Amino acid sequence: TQLLEQSPQFLSIQEGENLTVYCNSSSVFSSLQWYRQEPGEGPVLLVTVVTGGEVKKLKRLTFQFGDARKDSSLHITAAQPGDTGLYLCAGARGSNSGYALNFGKGTSLLVTP
Amino acid sequence: DSGVTQTPKHLITATGQRVTLRCSPRSGDLSVYWYQQSLDQGLQFLIQYYNGEERAKGNILERFSAQQFPDLHSELNLSSLELGDSALYFCASSVDRGGIYNSPLHFGNGTRLTVT
Numbered sequence: 646t647q648l649l650e651q652s653p654q655f656l657s658i659q660e661g662e663n664l665t666v667y668c669n670s671s672s673v674f675s676s677l678q679w680y681r682q683e684p685g686e687g688p689v690l691l692v693t694v695v696t697g698g699e700v701k702k703l704k705r706l707t708f709q710f711g712d713a714r715k716d717s718s719l720h721i722t723a724a725q726p727g728d729t730g731l732y733l734c735a736g737a738r739g740s741n742s743g744y745a746l747n748f749g750k751g752t753s754l755l756v757t758p
Numbered sequence: 759d760s761g762v763t764q765t766p767k768h769l770i771t772a773t774g775q776r777v778t779l780r781c782s783p784r785s786g787d788l789s790v791y792w793y794q795q796s797l798d799q800g801l802q803f804l805i806q807y808y809n810g811e812e813r814a815k816g817n818i819l820e821r822f823s824a825q826q827f828p829d830l831h832s833e834l835n836l837s838s839l840e841l842g843d844s845a846l847y848f849c850a851s852s853v854d855r856g857g858i859y860n861s862p863l864h865f866g867n868g869t870r871l872t873v874t
Contacts, residue, residue, distance in 0.1 A: 678862065678863075685867065686865075686867050686868075687760065687762070687848050687850070687865025687866050687867050687868055688801070688848075688863075688865050689760070689865070690862040690863070690864075693862065733800075733801065744814055745791075745803045745806060745814045745815075745816050746791070746803065746863060747803060748793075748800060748801040748802075748803075749800065750799075750800035750801075751800060751801075
């Protein structure tokens, strides 16, 4: 089972539309990170959210961390073709073998002109 | 440019073979992480090293092993390769040892492994 569930899996929209993608878990996280991955490249960090209920804005991107720190959302306003990519959420999870940053499977976003 | 260098970019090999993937972390970073990315499983954590020592372990197969050298570069060794090992393998680095509050990871551009 996936620790972090992301939805939707795929999203195809036209330039100028708004969208929201979700990252959900049954586990509580001390922090969540959002990354964007473009084809042929590695993921690049967008933001880290730490406090329950926190909202962070990065230009047209708005990130929210749930009050219970189990879920997060990413809202994009007036999407542009340059927003196309795979959006991944990640949270640190401890185990007997140490802490590791676990990723969701991602939301693949395509924005067409 | 993340500052993390992975070689080679592409690797094609046959089943049963052994390959070595190499990673040079960003200057100043002490932690190196290895991830495997496939379409069905997504980005799966394999293993982390911090300053030469194994720090955390994920779902890494026994056929796979890794190490971090004194100059902090790391190698991921994959042996007895199977068709299902075909995937993108990413290396990432971070400045600290990681934990509940993970520092951001800086990813390389990956090695695409194809096993035929």
